[in-house]
Amino acid sequence: MQNKPVIHIQNLWAGYGKDPILENIQLDIYPQDFVGLIGPNGGGKTTLIKVILGLLAPARGTVEIMGLPVEQGRRFVGYVPQFVEFDRAFPISVYEVVRMGLLNKRRLLNPFKPEDHQKIMDALEQVNLAGLAQQPIGELSGGQRQRAYIARALVSQPEILLLDEPTASVDSHTSTTVFELLRELNRRVTILLISHDISAISSYVKTIGCLNRRLAYHAQKQITADMLQSTYQCPVDLIAHGLPHRVLPSHNQEELIHD
Numbered sequence: 001m002q003n004k005p006v007i008h009i010q011n012l013w014a015g016y017g018k019d020p021i022l023e024n025i026q027l028d029i030y031p032q033d034f035v036g037l038i039g040p041n042g043g044g045k046t047t048l049i050k051v052i053l054g055l056l057a058p059a060r061g062t063v064e065i066m067g068l069p070v071e072q073g074r075r076f077v078g079y080v081p082q083f084v085e086f087d088r089a090f091p092i093s094v095y096e097v098v099r100m101g102l103l104n105k106r107r108l109l110n111p112f113k114p115e116d117h118q119k120i121m122d123a124l125e126q127v128n129l130a131g132l133a134q135q136p137i138g139e140l141s142g143g144q145r146q147r148a149y150i151a152r153a154l155v156s157q158p159e160i161l162l163l164d165e166p167t168a169s170v171d172s173h174t175s176t177t178v179f180e181l182l183r184e185l186n187r188r189v190t191i192l193l194i195s196h197d198i199s200a201i202s203s204y205v206k207t208i209g210c211l212n213r214r215l216a217y218h219a220q221k222q223i224t225a226d227m228l229q230s231t232y233q234c235p236v237d238l239i240a241h242g243l244p245h246r247v248l249p250s251h252n253q254e255e256l257i258h259d
């Protein structure tokens, strides 16, 4: 018998005003899944993450995390945001950045406990940054910084890790290192990852979701030209360019195909 889903989404509609951004989304993510979410700019990927994090209320439908409503279930979710803008001269260490992952409303008055030190060091060990704990975050390379933010998401010991384009601003070697780390973490954590790096995610994820307001979820990791065409609504020349959303001839919205 299959495990219960760690994320269960049924008939989800959500948006910011009258017009829905997410239309009738169905998605079940199971323990140890590694799901890559692709789709065109504005297709609703970050919006879906916001709903899972409880930052945006659904207009309709059900979202459960670990069998619980989002407000209770989100404590099982670690989140690595898309861009982390900061002043590189700001004197904050890697250790302190990771410790921020333990702050939550419950802890505002008495933020840190003695046992937190071990949790922080464990999270840093998992991303191979324990040796740089006292280093100012601004002195790290792009890849090391990204690993520090992953440690910040891991420090609360989540069951599920959500990442919004974790390799958007790093070079291809660093991107590979980040994906290798995620593969290792996936031994114990379920991962949902947004990425435009189609060639990288097809090597690392286990399943693919194509989101363009509606979701086509594929229980396979191979990304086919048909999948891309139906999601991006335009032919994509993968081999020559490695980039999604290279628009060739004009395309027809009516041809959008869903599973």
Ligand SMILES: Nc1ncnc2c1ncn2[C@@H]1O[C@H](COP(=O)(O)OP(=O)(O)OP(=O)(O)O)[C@@H](O)[C@H]1O
Pocket (backbone or CB within 6 Å): 016, 021, 039, 040, 041, 042, 043, 044, 045, 046, 047, 048
């Ligand atoms: N706070 C907001 N208020 C109003 N509209 C918003 C808000 N955030 C996003 N949107 C709109 O919702 C749509 C989906 O945005 P979203 O950020 O979810 O897309 P995305 O698939 O993550 O795109 P990208 O790949 O460019 O990051 C876009 O049209 C965007 O302009």
